[in-house]
């Protein structure tokens with residue numbers, strides 16, 4: 587167990603005073619390795635709060651560069667970052683925020699071939715990517731690797747957040763929620779628009795759930811889906827049913843795929 591320095595006792599005082607976290611929980615956060623898929627509207631506040639919380643190692647996978655149209659919601663970046671890879675700009679921002687935190691930029695597109703190697707050895711994976719195909723790949727890999735997954739998505743005025751540990755009996759995975767549908771169209775933010783502050787809400791909630799997954803507090807959130815409707819300031823939470831025939835998380839699917847840790 588890490589011993590906290592005087593500076594760390596000061597920096598994390600508001601966490602340490604929480605009985606649910608305390609010094610031991612803060613040391614766990616400092617020792618944690620998380621992976622963030624996507625440094626966009628959700629990724630930016632997410633990375634900010636993870637870095638503020640002292641989550642020791644944050645791997646950020648994103649192959650995109652900062653564009654002027656991102657600055658309406660991607661709060662880690664400034665105008666001088668335009669044209670720079672997002673993962674790299676995020677690394678510079680986190681270096682300013684907290685020297686305890688190491689951000690490892692991975693300027694690659696996550697796909698079915700590299701998913702397992704990019705996500706392996708994470709304590710939690712947080713998906714804030716912008717497309718359905720990548721979400722399914724991330725979920726299937728996290729389930730096989732038995733890594734908790736926090737998944738957040740936004741569009742226009744609506745956001746969704748869910749937490750998965752699909753390898754556990756009775757627990758659904760993302761694929762249980764959305765099914766197979768390869769033709770499922772997910773309109774991009776560029777096409778349909780998104781209110782900037784909404785991405786802040788969902789990104790912050792994703793950070794909170796990642797911290798809960800690292801240092802459990804309160805009620806377990808796995809298997810639940812939060813739907814935030816910000817046209818009407820309405821939040822709902824549903825239980826996600828487990829699909830017993832799910833090709834990713836059913837007992838038979840997990841038995842087929844032995845994945846070395």
Ligand SMILES: [Zn+2]
Pocket residue numbers: 752758759760761762763829832833834835836
């Ligand atoms: Zn499933």
